[in-house]
Amino acid sequence: MSMYIQEEYFVAYLKTIRKLSRSSVKHYLDAIKKISSILKEKQLINDSLYEIVDLDRLDEIRDLLRQDDYFVALDSQGHQMYSSGFNNYYRFASASDFENIGRKIELLDSVKAPAPQILQTRQTYKRSSILAKQSIVVANYKCELSSSHNTFIAKSTNHPYMERHHLLPLSQQHNFKTSLDVYANIICLCPICHRLLHFGTDKDRIQAISKLYEKREFRLENSGIKITKNDAIELAMS
Ligand SMILES: [Zn+2]
Numbered sequence: 001m002s003m004y005i006q007e008e009y010f011v012a013y014l015k016t017i018r019k020l021s022r023s024s025v026k027h028y029l030d031a032i033k034k035i036s037s038i039l040k041e042k043q044l045i046n047d048s049l050y051e052i053v054d055l056d057r058l059d060e061i062r063d064l065l066r067q068d069d070y071f072v073a074l075d076s077q078g079h080q081m082y083s084s085g086f087n088n089y090y091r092f093a094s095a096s097d098f099e100n101i102g103r104k105i106e107l108l109d110s111v112k113a114p115a116p117q118i119l120q121t122r123q124t125y126k127r128s129s130i131l132a133k134q135s136i137v138v139a140n141y142k143c144e145l146s147s148s149h150n151t152f153i154a155k156s157t158n159h160p161y162m163e164r165h166h167l168l169p170l171s172q173q174h175n176f177k178t179s180l181d182v183y184a185n186i187i188c189l190c191p192i193c194h195r196l197l198h199f200g201t202d203k204d205r206i207q208a209i210s211k212l213y214e215k216r217e218f219r220l221e222n223s224g225i226k227i228t229k230n231d232a233i234e235l236a237m238s
Pocket residue numbers: 164165166194197198
């Protein structure tokens with residue numbers, strides 16, 4: 001298992017969704033390894049490009065590379081293999097082709113180690129906004145409690161405004177050996193349903209949690225999260 005959830009998902013995405021050959025996958029991964037070492041040397045990251053969980057930060061890195069003489073020269077010598085590796089990762093991270101993935105996203109479910117290296121103070125785990133965006137796009141901007149729920153068009157995406165929610169809260173990560181910040185545990189919700197899950201009456205919350213649990217039970221299990229419905233309700237209510 002890699003240390004980085006986004007790396008594991010990226011590799012699975014290239015192989016399973018994009019159906020790229022082993023050699024193309026290897027080229028992209030090698031390119032990202034090289035880019036990571038360049039960024040590390042510049043002290044822009046700690047270790048790997050995959051540690052970046054904010055898309056805005058990834059945008060900054062992209063601009064930086066484009067303006068970096070050393071990188072531009074290297075890329076041109078390498079017949080654009082480096083920028084091509086980066087661009088393919090960016091395409092994945094920004095979910096640009098996730099609208100057509102649909103249920104194929106389930107093929108990417110697998111056990112992920114939690115990321116202790118991004119454990120922050122107050123025992124809160126840094127959430128990946130990249131995984132969140134991907135989860136919203138793959139749900140086609142529809143509320144997973146009811147696809148009929150309407151919101152408004154968000155300026156940033158030109159799609160219905162939706163929010164992500166972790167069915168099993170990340171504050172409970174310490175109870176699990178595998179990561180809770182995985183596709184299987186990230187739900188796309190309209191803002192009303194999302195607020196309901198956090199601030200609704202116990203009865204309404206339990207009903208909503210049960211429904212989502214039933215939809216995700218097997219995907220959670222495939223992601224290493226084995227939990228009964230009652231335990232899931234108890235954790236999600238905490
Ligand atoms: Zn939430």
